[in-house]
Amino acid sequence: MVFDNAQANAKVALDFEGIARRRAALAWVSRIGRWAVNILLVLVFFFPFFWMVSSSLKTLGETMQFPPTLLPSEPQWSNYDGAISSIPFGKYLLNSVIVTLAVLALQTVTVVPAAYAFSQYRFRGRGLLFGVTLVTMMVPAQLVFLPLFVLFAKMQMINTYWSLILPFATSAFNIFMLRQTFNQMPVELIEAARLDGASEFKIIVRLFLPMAKATLVTCALLTFISTWNDYFWPLVLTTNDAVRTLPVGVASMRASESGINYHLLMAANVLLCLPIMVVYLFANKHIIKAFSYIGDK
């Protein structure tokens, strides 16, 4: 009986060891599997960008080798000079900077008061006007460009900065976001400030804006990214190069008669992506949060 018991115990111990060993092996397999998928994800989503940089440093001959080589035999930094001088790069860049800064500045002036009024005042027509604001959020530029081209043409504003800036001088989405934040402001704080004799302007600057700092940064980042990246609007609202921005300028390099010089095109493309990539590198947590904000709500 005693012997039996010991034997049974030994069997259980043996079984247990077997299970533990199988489990460890399984854990190893799943770990290796996980890492394989991790590497695959990095390859799929990052490698195209690596390829862009690598191609931008190759000679024209190297880009036409098949099968392609992973790295240039000798990095051709002069491709970047070539890219910049093959289009009026400086002018496009300046246009991009002007349009982006003007949009950001004008939005500050139009969005903050509107969000404040929608949040803090009760007035006739508030619901209707806020409803209209929300509805315009859903109107894409791709829907209204034709009538707006006609409108700007009538006002003689085609090929001026106005046609690129004015439609984006406010943002329904940013008004909505900022109003949501302003709504969270505790009433007691506002009343306390009022009792202290603070003017309304002072209350906005000292109380509302600091409280909404995170939302303001979010809105500014999203607006910067979408304005800098925009290709559609500066393309369709212009008929010549005078105010065209960098994305349109870089993309115009593909229309060369002698065939596309992909090494130069990729160099220009790297320069176009660079500001966004640098911002993303330092603020990716914030940017990801900003983009997922509306999805989380």
Place this chain on the structure above:
Amino acid sequence: MAAAAALQLEADKAKRKSHSVLHAIKPYLCIAPAIVILAVFWVYPIFNMGYLSLFKWDLISPTMKFVGLQNFQKLFADPQFWQTLANTLIYTVFVVGLGVGGGLLIALFLKKRTKTNGFLQAVIFSPYVVSLASIALLWMWIMNRDFGLLNGVLGFFGISAVDWLGDTHVTLASLILISVWKSIGYDALILVSALQGIPQHLYEAARLDRAGAWATFRSITFPMISPTMFFLVIVDVIASLKVFETIQIMTQGGPQNATNTLVFSLYQYGFAFNKVGYAAAIGMVLLVLIAVFSVVYFKVLSKRVHYK
């Protein structure tokens, strides 16, 4: 004395009155700049497009000819329009299906809060912040028939070269692939935060009931994230309906109209063929599609805000 007091009273009243007028119009002054811009540039054009769709006009001549609903009659009788509409819908269905479905798989894989997963999320999301024009130029090079990376990789595995942007049967699929590559990170990240929001005690209860992985997914995970998935579907549908950049840069709607979409043909008819009325009619079709999904979007959004 009395006259002076009365005068003083009058002056006070006038002052108070002007003060209260200012008080009453202040809200309108605050919203005026934003509302005027939205009305002029985002509301008026929609009505103006409806108006333009009733005319025959070449964008240049000073007179427009009223033709009633002829533009719509012509449009609906044009097989090219139906192909364009079909392309747009096929594109939308596949981009949304693959984006949200693939995004869910990635989200399930990356849902644990670890350093590695955080890094991978940032990598997968990076194409989403880069200009679509840049992405189009980059993939035009990668998909180049003769010297592109993609055919290079295929060649390595002994597969013959594919004409990604020239073959009528492949090109629309290529554009779908690029769009999914760009936006899947967004879908995945939104779903990761939805997954992380599911209360842990539900999973503990499932474990006590000895529920398998599939049963747990079907009866806990999926119902909990389905509102988020529905939201993503609508956002992605609206984004897909307005696709333009990849088509204009990479294919110009070709080969043989295989990748022409509503927005691109609206652009072509408006600016290249100078048929403004006809283009506006195409725009009205696009408007109806976007309006339908926007209504659903607001229904979902108001519910979600309400739940919070």
